[in-house]
Amino acid sequence: MIESGVHHLLDTEIMDLGLSGKRAIVTGGSRGIGRCCALALAREGARVCVTARGRDLLDEVVREIEAAGGEGHAVTADLTSLDGCRKVVQEAVGTFSGIDILINCAGAARGGDILDLPAEQIDEGLALKAHGYLRMAQLVIPYMQENRWGRIVQIAGGAGTSPGRGNIPLSLANIAVLNCTRALTDAVSGDGILVNAICPGLTNTQRARDVQQTEADRLGRDVEELLREAGEKLPAGRIAEPEEIAAAATFLASEPCSYVFGTAVYMDGGGRRGTP
Numbered sequence: 001m002i003e004s005g006v007h008h009l010l011d012t013e014i015m016d017l018g019l020s021g022k023r024a025i026v027t028g029g030s031r032g033i034g035r036c037c038a039l040a041l042a043r044e045g046a047r048v049c050v051t052a053r054g055r056d057l058l059d060e061v062v063r064e065i066e067a068a069g070g071e072g073h074a075v076t077a078d079l080t081s082l083d084g085c086r087k088v089v090q091e092a093v094g095t096f097s098g099i100d101i102l103i104n105c106a107g108a109a110r111g112g113d114i115l116d117l118p119a120e121q122i123d124e125g126l127a128l129k130a131h132g133y134l135r136m137a138q139l140v141i142p143y144m145q146e147n148r149w150g151r152i153v154q155i156a157g158g159a160g161t162s163p164g165r166g167n168i169p170l171s172l173a174n175i176a177v178l179n180c181t182r183a184l185t186d187a188v189s190g191d192g193i194l195v196n197a198i199c200p201g202l203t204n205t206q207r208a209r210d211v212q213q214t215e216a217d218r219l220g221r222d223v224e225e226l227l228r229e230a231g232e233k234l235p236a237g238r239i240a241e242p243e244e245i246a247a248a249a250t251f252l253a254s255e256p257c258s259y260v261f262g263t264a265v266y267m268d269g270g271g272r273r274g275t276p
């Protein structure tokens with residue numbers, strides 16, 4: 001049985017997320033949504049291992065965490081390979097002596113029209129996001145089982161349930177992540193480990209620009225204009241900021257989040273047409 005985390009809400013005047021001293025890995029932690037998740041967890045007192053391929057931006061995130069009085073650690077790795085995933089988990093466990101939280105966020109699938117999409121582009125998207133997220137979860141779960149507590153937050157994406165001719169590598173990777181989120185929940189909820197997903201819509205990061213660039217080139221338009229117009233069509237009137245996604249991820253990683261199992265939070269500014 002999973003204990004209620006409600007006492008964290010009732011015993012204190014402000015919401016205590018219970019994250020102080022928790023040990024977290026954030027993949028894709030050098031930029032965009034992952035970077036914001038790492039900074040938000042660190043602000044709540046978590047010890048955070050950030051990972052990506054590039055060293056410089058990771059080091060900047062660690063410096064930012066340390067300047068605010070937190071504890072950060074950087075590991076470079078390519079998470080398309082099992083060896084890369086193992087390296088991150090081994091280094092994080094070596095540094096923190098365990099893992100409580102995994103935020104799976106590294107993603108790089110490109111857009112492109114399905115009629116001339118190279119099949120390799122689908123493989124690339126799946127290698128990093130579908131396989132990489134699952135491998136990372138499989139590798140950290142034994143450490144969470146030791147403490148009978150864990151939180152895994154999967155940054156999936158609205159494209160998982162909105163396939164279109166221009167987004168198949170993303171939508172296939174995201175739907176795979178959602179299926180794994182559900183199946184992992186069946187496997188580990190009895191060990192006190194909660195696995196949930198967030199499906200952001202367009203979010204103001206470098207990746208959003210990279211994905212929209214193909215469309216901008218096709219139309220001969222400016223990518224910033226396309227992003228602004230996409231936001232204006234939403235009930236929210238704008239695209240998301242990465243800090244907003246990180247705030248929800250931080251709650252899903254927290255102690256008071258004790259009765260949310262195998263679900264997906266859609267953060268798409270109200271753009272989704274299906275009923276909630």
Ligand SMILES: NC(=O)c1ccc[n+]([C@@H]2O[C@H](COP(=O)([O-])OP(=O)(O)OC[C@H]3O[C@@H](n4cnc5c(N)ncnc54)[C@H](OP(=O)(O)O)[C@@H]3O)[C@@H](O)[C@H]2O)c1
Binds near residue numbers: 028031034208
């Ligand atoms: N932005 C959006 O509009 C949006 C919408 C829905 C869902 N999402 C999802 O949110 C997640 C984060 O997106 P974002 O917009 O924050 O992306 P971003 O700003 O491009 O950051 C991507 C991160 O992943 C890392 N990464 C890329 N390839 C990697 C690899 N092979 N191995 C290890 N790390 C790798 C990058 O660092 P390096 O390049 O240095 O490795 C970077 O830290 C992705 O899964 C994305 O699909 C984003």
